[in-house]
Amino acid sequence: MKVDKVIAPAQSILPLQLRAVGYSVGKTRLLDGIDLTVRAGKRLVVMGPNGAGKSLLLRLCHGLIAPTSGSVSWQTQDPRPAAQAMVLQRPVVLRRSVRANLDYPLALAGYARAARDEMVQKTLARFGLIALAERPARLLSGGEQQRLALARAWALRPQVLFLDEPSAALDPSATRAIEDLIGQFSAEGITIVMTSHDLFQARRLAQDIAFLHRGRLIEHGPAAQFFDAPQTPQARDFLGGALIW
Amino acid sequence: MFSNTRAILLCAVSSLGSIVAVPAFAQDFITVASTTSTENSGLFGHILPLFSEETGIEVRVVAQGTGQALETGRRGDVDVVFVHARSAEEQFVAEGYGVARFDVMYNDFVIVGPDSDPADTRAAQNAMEAMTAIAQAGAAFASRGDDSGTHKAEQALWSAAGIVPEGAWYLETGSGMGATLNTAVQVPAYALTDRGTWLSFANRGDLTITYEGDPVLFNPYGVILVNPERHAHVKAQEGQAFIDWLVSDAGQQAIAAYQVGGNQLFFPNAQ
Amino acid sequence: MDGPFLIALGLIASGDPALTDIIALSLKVTLTAVSIGCLIGLPLGAGLALAQFPCRGAIVVAFNALMGLPPVVAGLLVYLMLSRSGPLGDLALLFTPTAMVIAQAILILPIVISLTRSVVEDLWAEYREQLRSLGAGRLRAVPTLLWDGRVSLVTGILAGFGRASAEVGAVLIVGGNIAGHTRTMTTAITLETSRGSLGLAVALGIILLLITLSLNAAAWGLAQSARGRLG
Incomplete structure (x- = not known):
């Protein structure tokens, strides 16, 4: 089933609306009563202490898991639109070449061979991966693998990109490179939704902040306002470096 | 790795083709159930080429114990049985699994x-x-x-x-x-x-x-054609040709001529 | 009696056509059986790893147990199926190389299925979310997981090859050890042993071992270099 897809700006899938979203495993409520609207063109950073449910929230938005209560709906009413992608906290690169890793999701999406080759080549160039194109992806360094994971997501032409701790476990120079890429994506008009446990990174990248605490969304608003005048004691403690959970 | 895997696969698939094709190429042949003792003695290696040369019929010998050989014949899996257990052979014929028993030789x-x-x-x-x-x-x-x-x-x-x-x-x-x-x-x-x-x-x-x-x-060997009335696929004509040859002068001389270390192993006794 | 090693060397050096025929048939039968085992077993094993249905556990246990199926039993079952008095008798396959391929494939299949299931299950745990994120459903994940597990799978396929090529009980029953037609390395060894030609039997065993050894060495080298290149 190889259809020649037209690579053209489609109808916007945003905003994404979460209404009273909850997620439970057994009797444990991991997320509860989340109301959140993700608008086009912003960089939203989801913050909160460990175990607050940040990663879970992203996976719900991306459609990897379904909420046990409430609804997640896209503007297009499509249950899981193609024009969105995610980079997992520990992305799995396939045991094949860098080039094949980029080609794989495009083939799944049904693009024809010629279109795929062109897109892969463009992506390799865009992310400085041409010299590594034929190398086995598993043998790349951590920073290079993360770059590949971002490139793989970017090649899908997403309108919104979910990034779960995109620079966790990377050294400062690799982190800088990743942050530069995120800035460029945003400039290209891609909506960014990311988690970060790093306050400084959040200050550098966030336009909006969503603050989660024990599975509840307790603050959501412009970044400047969140950092200058947090509304809740939990956010104040978090920003002050106090250990909260 | 990739190209190697492909080569192995191709090779395997083509060999599958040739194996499956084997029955199509088979010319005239019959299958004979005989005993391990006959096979082990080397007699078949000596006499079968002579028969094949004369008639163009290939003889495929499955060597089993006499009991198993007769059972193989009962199931119709061979055309001829060539064994040495006289009373069991006579019973085999009496039950209608075999056409008739012929004396061939003894040791x-x-x-x-x-x-x-x-x-x-x-x-x-x-x-x-x-x-x-x-x-x-x-x-x-x-x-x-x-x-x-x-x-x-x-x-x-x-x-x-x-x-x-x-x-x-x-x-x-x-x-x-x-x-x-x-x-x-x-x-x-x-x-x-x-x-x-x-x-x-x-x-x-x-x-x-x-x-x-x-x-x-005294250990007499008999040869029996599996009854085509029981098993229609039995190659009666070719099987009977083999039996006829074994009891003919040519077959009997071939059996008598087989020696190991200067000793004659089998003594022809066809009537 | 010459030493078996001398006899083996002599046999190899002489290039005896009867021996080369036997070796060729053995390889042909076993490689074909392994290919069939893989064609069926790889997708089935992967499917078993990813599928969720009742009795799945029972099926997994059954295939694990079948790895220990005695070859003679497998041979007997195939014999009863292919015998003229059996349900598939009209195919006239008994005492042919094809019958031996079927018997060996039955022996190999549980090994390939069980190994594939375990390799794919492990990979699936690691890949599941990523593949789903990239747009691959369970069905589409099967070839991806098989390909990414290829180095581990080769090891299991070799184990299957080993079992098939070393096996004598099944091929003896369904092949009949007919000279020049269904005589393989292992049935020839059995025959020579029963003739008391122990030296020749051991010599054939040495040759069989050498063949198995070189195939394993080749596959091991391939896997090592693949591990180095693919991570």
């Missing part, structure tokens, strides 16, 4: 045992006495125990001697003649074997023939 059974002959079988007047001596001395005896023609001949000797063979000295190997002889060499033990297998058997160790010559040890 004889011999008792082999350790050269020291602990049961003193060399002094026996006849085969029954020899077997009795072994049982009374409690000397080790290796039996086929597989319902083969040789096993049946052995059982007939025990019952004629009024002996029920059992005890630590009586070893049932449940396997072919060669395997039983290999066991007998190791123990060492006495064993009843056909002379053909013994003469062509290479791993004799300390074993030697300790008793031979009693007419009751």
Whole structure:
């Protein structure tokens, strides 16, 4: 089933609306009563202490898991639109070449061979991966693998990109490179939704902040306002470096 | 890796093709169920090329114990059976599985045992006495125990001697003649074997023939065409051609001419 | 009696056509059986790893147990199926190389299925979310997981090859050990043993071992270099 897809700006899938979203495993409520609207063109950073449910929230938005209560709906009413992608906290690169890793999701999406080759080549160039194109992806360094994971997501032409701790476990120079890429994506008009446990990174990248605490969304608003005048004691403690959970 | 995997796969698939295609290429052939003793003696290697050359019919021999060979014939899995257990063969024909039994040749059974002959079988007047001596001395005896023609001949000797063979000295190997002889060499033990297998058997160790010559040890071979009325696919014409050749002058001479180490193994006796 | 090694060397040096025929048939039968085992077993094993249905555990246990199926039993079952008095008798396959391929494939299949299931299950745990994120459903994940597990799978396929090529009980029953037609390395060894030609039997065993050894060495080298290149 190889259809020649037209690579053209489609109808916007945003905003994404979460209404009273909850997620439970057994009797444990991991997320509860989340109301959140993700608008086009912003960089939203989801913050909160460990175990607050940040990663879970992203996976719900991306459609990897379904909420046990409430609804997640896209503007297009499509249950899981193609024009969105995610980079997992520990992305799995396939045991094949860098080039094949980029080609794989495009083939799944049904693009024809010629279109795929062109897109892969463009992506390799865009992310400085041409010299590594034929190398086995598993043998790349951590920073290079993360770059590949971002490139793989970017090649899908997403309108919104979910990034779960995109620079966790990377050294400062690799982190800088990743942050530069995120800035460029945003400039290209891609909506960014990311988690970060790093306050400084959040200050550098966030336009909006969503603050989660024990599975509840307790603050959501412009970044400047969140950092200058947090509304809740939990956010104040978090920003002050106090250990909260 | 990728290209290698592909090459292996291609190679495998093409070999599958050629194997599956084998039946299509097969020219005239018949399948014969015979006994391990005949196969092991090397007789077929000598006579079958002569027959094939004369008739253009290939003979494929499946060597089994006599009991199994007759069962294979009953199931219709072969065209001809060529075995040595006269009463079982006659029953096979009487039950309608075989067309008719033809005498082809005979050899004889011999008792082999350790050269020291602990049961003193060399002094026996006849085969029954020899077997009795072994049982009374409690000397080790290796039996086929597989319902083969040789096993049946052995059982007939025990019952004629009024002996029920059992005890630590009586070893049932449940396997072919060669395997039983290999066991007998190791123990060492006495064993009843056909002379053909013994003469062509290479791993004799300390074993030697300790008793031979009693007419009751006579071991006749018969050949039977599997009844095409029972199994329509039986190649009756080709199978009968093989039987006709075996009992013809040419076949009988070929059997008589087969020797191992200067000894004639089989004696033609077609009527 | 010459030493078996001398006999083996002599046999190899002489290039005896009867021997080369036997070796060729053995390889042909076993490689074909392994290919069939893989064609069926790889997708089935992967499917078993990913599928969720009742009795799945029982099936997994059954295939694990079948790895220990005695070859003679497999041979007997195939014999009864292919015998003229059996349900598939009209195919006239008994005492042919094809019958031996079928018997060996039955022996190999549980090994390939069980190994594939365990390799794919492990990979699936690691890949599941990523593949789903990239747009691959369970069905589409099967070839991806098989390909990414290829180095581990080769090891299991070799185990299957080993079992098939070393096996004598099944091929003896269904092949009949017919000279020049269904005589393989292992049935020839059995025959020579029963003739008391122990030296020749061991010599054939040495040759069989050498063949198995070189195939394993080749596959091991391939896997090592793949591990180095693919991570």
